[in-house]
Amino acid sequence: MIVTETKLKGCFIIEPKVFNDSRGYFLESFNQNTFEKKTGVSVNFVQDNESLSTKGVLRGLHYQKGDFAQAKLVRAVKGMVLDIVVDLRTDSPTYGEHVSVELSEENKKQLFVPRGFAHGFIVLSETALFSYKCDNFYNKASEGGIIYNDKNLNIDWKLNADDFIISEKDLQLPTLQMAKL
Template sequence: MRVKETKLKGCFIIEPKIFNDSRGYFFESFNQDVFNVLIGKNIKFIQDNESFSSKGVLRGLHYQVGEYAQAKLVRVIKGQVLDVAVDVRKNSLTFGQHVAVELTEENKKQLFVPRGFAHGFIVLSDTAIFSYKCDNFYNKASEGGIIYNDKDLNIDWKLDETVFVVSEKDLQLPTLKEAVL
């Protein structure tokens, strides 16, 4: 596995070693001990989630606060997404900055999104199966979010906004300046 820290401290792109042969491929998608050594933290994931979405579906930008904050390890099983992490740690030097990474079934890259980040993705392929691990349980009272088209964040979602499919709930999210962090 190769690990590269992004411009946002604590947020990593992980590239697994893939073994291809005439039968197909094999790779280790997660190993707790190796993962903790590579990112230099002791993270214990306790929940796995999966979503299926069609082209243009934009989910996010979501986060949880307080004792229910979550770190996530995200990847694509089928298809292609643009995955985005936004630093919402108030005292961070990169507060309000984001990274965007294309995660695909071919490249098998993963993104580690630490606690204190908002997270979202948009589906670039016809359909996508998106999977992620969380290090804390979801708590509705602790959820927060930022509107995907916040002008201050200036995220390039790679698709024309006319094809976006966004939930009514996500359309009501505040800007970063208005968000409760």
């Protein structure tokens, strides 16, 4: 496993070792001991989520607050997404900065998103099956979000905005400046 810390402290790109042969491939998508050794982060995943989306679907930018904050390990099992994380830790030197990473079934990269970050993605392929491991249970009362097109974040979503498919709920999200963190 190759682990690379992004410019956002505690946020890691993880590239598993892939064993290919005439039958296909095998990979270990998560190993707690290896993860902790390579990242220095102790995590206990308690919930797995999965979404299936079509090209142009933009989900995010979402986060959980307070006692229900979540760290996530995310990956595209099928297809390709542009994954975005935004540092919401007000005491962080990278507060308000973001990182984008292409996650796909081909590159098999994963992204570890620590607590205190907003997360979202847009589907770049015809469809994408996206998987999330979470270290805390979802709590509706603790959910928050940032509007995808916040001018101060200046995120390049790689697709034409006319082609975005966004839920009504996500279209109503506040800017980072107006969000209740």
